[in-house]
Amino acid sequence: xENVEQHPSTLSVQEGDSAVIKCTYSDSAxxxxxxxxxxxxxxxQLIIDIRSNVGEKKDQRIAVTLNKTAKHFSLHxxxxxxxxxxxYFCAASRPGSSNTGKLIFGQGTTLQVKP
Amino acid sequence: xxxxxxSPSNKVTEKGKDVELRCDPISGHTALYWYRxxxxxxxxxxxxxxxxxxxxxxxxxxxxxxxERTGGSVSTLTxxxxxxxxxxxYLCASSSxxxxxxxxxQHFGDGTRLSIL
Numbered sequence: 001x002e003n004v005e006q007h008p009s010t011l012s013v014q015e016g017d018s019a020v021i022k023c024t025y026s027d028s029a030x031x032x033x034x035x036x037x038x039x040x041x042x043x044x045q046l047i048i049d050i051r052s053n054v055g056e057k058k059d060q061r062i063a064v065t066l067n068k069t070a071k072h073f074s075l076h077x078x079x080x081x082x083x084x085x086x087x088y089f090c091a092a093s094r095p096g097s098s099n100t101g102k103l104i105f106g107q108g109t110t111l112q113v114k115p
Numbered sequence: 116x117x118x119x120x121x122s123p124s125n126k127v128t129e130k131g132k133d134v135e136l137r138c139d140p141i142s143g144h145t146a147l148y149w150y151r152x153x154x155x156x157x158x159x160x161x162x163x164x165x166x167x168x169x170x171x172x173x174x175x176x177x178x179x180x181x182x183e184r185t186g187g188s189v190s191t192l193t194x195x196x197x198x199x200x201x202x203x204x205y206l207c208a209s210s211s212x213x214x215x216x217x218x219x220x221q222h223f224g225d226g227t228r229l230s231i232l
Contacts, residue, residue, distance in 0.1 A: 043225045105158040
């Protein structure tokens with residue numbers, strides 16, 4: 001079945017450094033890849049998403065890259081700040097008449113940014 | 116309201132009891148999703164509603180789980196004869212998808228933390 005693998009499960013960086021989280025997906029028909037940030041006890045918040053017709057998307061300190069051939073996509077956070085500390089989830093969704101838009105999530109990455 | 120609203124925020128109940136969880140999506144959003152998040156885990160898809168289409172129930176873990184969406188807005192997730200393994204945070208999301216497969220961003224509620232004693 002559809003599967004999304006996310007690595008690493010935990011990531012600790014120094015404030016100001018960059019953080020990279022990687023995900024691979026199994027369903028080659030997937031065409032939509034959102035990233036969510038979830039702070040402790042709070043709802044997942046969409047921070048960026050990318051569709052399969054582009055290879056990269058950037059929003060200030062956050063960027064996402066997509067390699068359709070290799071079926072992987074990555075989240076890049078530059079100039080990390082303590083408030084970036086949270087759990088980050090990647091997800092994938094497929095198109096088509098059989099799709100209901102359901103997201104298949106990775107297992108999450110706990111990012112700790114040390115001051 | 117401005118966002119997805121879920122109630123109750125917390126629910127503690129005894130094993131074997133039935134529970135009902137409520138989701139009020141963002142106004143105008145036609146697509147509604149239920150997910151489950153177990154402690155320290157990712158989100159697991161449960162069920163999806165889109166307009167008048169038949170719901171996608173492919174993620175429901177057992178026949179003790181059911182959901183309905185009345186009037187195309189509010190949704191209720193019901194768990195019958197609860198078991199301890201049902202303990203989790205149940206999250207609802209909605210999106211403005213106007214047709215199946217349009218992959219519009221999903222916005223989540225705060226969830227209901229369900230604890231089965």
